[in-house]
Amino acid sequence: DTQTYNLGRIRLSVAASLPNALDNLPPLVRGALETPAANRTPDQAARLFAHWRESNPDFAAETAEIEALYAKVPPPTWALVAAETKATRETRLFERGEQTQPKHVVKPHVPAFLHPLPPGDPESRLTFAKWLVDPKSPTTARRLVNSLWQAYFGIGLLETSEDFGHQAARPSHPELLDWLAVEFMESGWDMKHIHRLIVESATYRQVSPASSALREMDPKNRLLARGARLRVPAETVRDIQLATSGLLDGTMGGRSVFPPAPGYLFQKPVSYGPKTWDVETDSNRYRRALYTFRFRSVPYPMLVAFDAPAGTASCARRNISTSPMQALVTLNEQVSVEAALGLAHLILTDTGTLDEKLARAFVRCTSRVPDVEEIAALVSVYETTRAADPAEAKLLLENHKPVTLDLSAHPLPDLAAAAAVARVLLNLDETITKN
Structure with a gap:
């Protein structure tokens, strides 16, 4: 009634149960709540907890404190990552490096004289990374421990630390290099363990001065008969x-x-x-x-x-x-x-x-x-x-x-x-x- 401001056609309803609280929840929260707990994803569990924390007045002070701390977190640094494509580009070997003279197709692989890639694994960077640190491939470990040795003694057990191939020099102590490489892998690639082994050794703790005869016989200290200088x-x-x-x-x-x-x-x-x-x-x-x-x-x-x-x-x-x-x-x-x-x-x-x-x-x-x-x-x-x-x-x-x-x-x-x-x-x- 627009004249007396009375309500008309009032309709009442009676129910035997309380109203459904799910109707007032955001769709994503309602969907997470309707999902059985055993089947919820980590994102759904986190979304439920966040909604409960924000809607519970008993935790208002704690929620405000958490939000204030989050505001102090520095923004993340974005970095580009590489993603493997479904169809790889065809790559060919060029005759004498000339791109106008392509030859047969080549595919990603490892040198034939080394152990092969794991069978059945995709030809990806992850597969290659696992191959590098495989116990069957000690070259990576030998290269790393040789660099650590070079840092302490000025020259590596293998002098040509930039070249471990067929043009490299022979190691001065091949057994020691192999032992350090195996020790490095068995320690879980623990570099601190190798550092400690070197600096606590009697070889490293030798004095640097040496007789003129020793210096003439071994000017580069390849025999490790004196401390590094x-x-x-x-x-x-x-x-x-x-x-x-x-x-x-x-x-x-x-x-x-x-x-x-x-x-x-x-x-x-x-x-x-x-x-x-x-x-x-x-x-x-x-x-x-x-x-x-x-x-x-x-x-x-x-x-x-x-x-x-x-x-x-x-x-x-x-x-x-x-x-x-x-x-x-x-x-x-x-x-x-x-x-x-x-x-x-x-x-x-x-x-x-x-x-x-x-x-x-x-x-x-x-x-x-x-x-x-x-x-x-x-x-x-x-x-x-x-x-x-x-x-x-x-x-x-x-x-x-x-x-x-x-x-x-x-x-x-x-x-x-x-x-x-x-x-x-x-x-x-x-x-x-x-x-």
Whole structure:
């Protein structure tokens, strides 16, 4: 009735049971609830639990806390994956590599002289991966343990670590290589187990010095009659400088960084075109060398001087050279000089006499106690530099001051003298050589 606002045609119904609660549920939740518990998929179970948690007022506070924590989770990193196609493309062998001269059709397979692929398995990447780590295929394990041995001794049990084929050299200790490979596989491919085996062995714990007769008979130490002595990799040279000076920023992960480098390297004609190299002005300047950004066409010069690979191809074995350029780098390169000033800061803030301060700095760099003659030489460098031209000391501080240190509390002559000693210590062969 539109005049008196009364309801008309009221209809009542009576039922012997309560209304069906499923009618108010979302379709996906209702479908999951109607599915027997034993037949529910993990997605259905998760959907039911989420709906119950969100609709139950007793858990409102916990639900809000969970949602707040989820909001703090960083977004995932998307990566492209390869999917096998149903119909593979036909691939043919080309006569002498000429694509205009195709020959017979070839299919994915493994070398005939090795054990075959598992029968019945699809010709996929997963099948090939399983074949690589099969106990019947020890080549993978031999290759890995040989690389670990090379990292500790400077040369692998098989010297040509980049080539295990018919053109490779013969292993110096084939039985040892095979034993390590089997031990590696039987340990569940546990690399830490192999590391521990090597460093706890009597062979590794030998001293490096040897008689002239032994060095003449075995210059490469293939007989393992003495401890390994080798210069550390280029990246470790930089990390030693930063760690010894107290400047190293040990932050894990994150973006690549841009330490100081000559600006002309990123302009024509040295580079193919102008490149951006924004030098870091905070602690990122002293991140580990692992995080240094690298252009394939313009490698970082400090790392190149110490035989770091350019990055244009995989490198299983680095060449190790010794040149005057390396000494010039550790003496004069920008970050190397800043590291020397950082070590000078540690020397001046240390306690004790000058001899004691310099002795502790020597231990910090070389891990051994200096003798009397070495201390006398360091004191002589300190005193001679302290009495030198103050203008040069001021210029050193203006051009190479570490960005994370305040050196204003140190007298300029003392700071320059300590920096001179630090440059000597950081440039020692012992500092960057594994003995």
